[in-house]
Amino acid sequence: MYLIFIGPPGAGKGTQAKRICDHFSIVHLSTGVILRDEISKNSPIGKSAKTFIDVGQLVPDDVLLKKMSGRLAQNDCNNGYCLDGFPRTITQAKGLEQILTNLNQSLDAVVSIVADEEELINRLVLRGSTSGRTDDTPEIIRQRLRVYRRQTEPLIEFYEQQNLIKAVEGVGKITEITERILNTLV
Ligand code: AMP
Numbered sequence: 001m002y003l004i005f006i007g008p009p010g011a012g013k014g015t016q017a018k019r020i021c022d023h024f025s026i027v028h029l030s031t032g033v034i035l036r037d038e039i040s041k042n043s044p045i046g047k048s049a050k051t052f053i054d055v056g057q058l059v060p061d062d063v064l065l066k067k068m069s070g071r072l073a074q075n076d077c078n079n080g081y082c083l084d085g086f087p088r089t090i091t092q093a094k095g096l097e098q099i100l101t102n103l104n105q106s107l108d109a110v111v112s113i114v115a116d117e118e119e120l121i122n123r124l125v126l127r128g129s130t131s132g133r134t135d136d137t138p139e140i141i142r143q144r145l146r147v148y149r150r151q152t153e154p155l156i157e158f159y160e161q162q163n164l165i166k167a168v169e170g171v172g173k174i175t176e177i178t179e180r181i182l183n184t185l186v
Pocket of ligand 1: 009031032052053057058059064084086088092144
């Protein structure tokens with residue numbers, strides 16, 4: 001099962017992607033986690049990524065495409081994966097198509113988690129008090145939501161044209177939302 005999770009910050013995309021990966025025993029690949037890991041190692045990628053992440057901007061496409069083309073070629077990806085937070089731009093989505101062709105893989109579905117703006121801001125501000133993430137402050141949250149609307153939301157139309165979109169309402173109990181997602185994937 002090869003899946004992509006798309007959703008605005010705070011929609012619960014990471015939580016649900018993890019639960020779906022556990023369900024299907026496939027790899028969970030969060031580019032946010034991968035980049036924060038590079039930051040904690042103080043690697044060259046991490047140092048550069050931090051300058052974008054801290055201001056709520058996207059890290060440049062070539063950095064993500066290079067990193068993900070290496071990662072998706074690893075053996076643990078052969079049985080499938082959930083991509084959480086990647087692709088985030090049309091350029092990344094087109095780059096991913098090339099990567100998938102080279103690896104002889106194809107997407108099964110793109111799960112789009114939907115939630116209203118008010119709900120997202122409340123959740124993120126709450127998460128900010130415990131996550132320790134430098135980008136969970138009200139000002140940066142608003143910026144990340146703007147970036148999502150402008151750069152990532154067009155992906156829904158892109159994948160809609162390939163008939164891959166499964167839209168799921170992201171409000172409710174965590175377990176109920178997982179059920180909703182699983183129901184769209186059968
Ligand atoms: P996330 O944990 O998915 O909310 O990602 C946190 C931050 O990492 C984002 O606000 C971006 O700055 C950066 N990031 C994560 N994934 C990507 C991506 N696919 N393309 C560009 N930047 C990304």
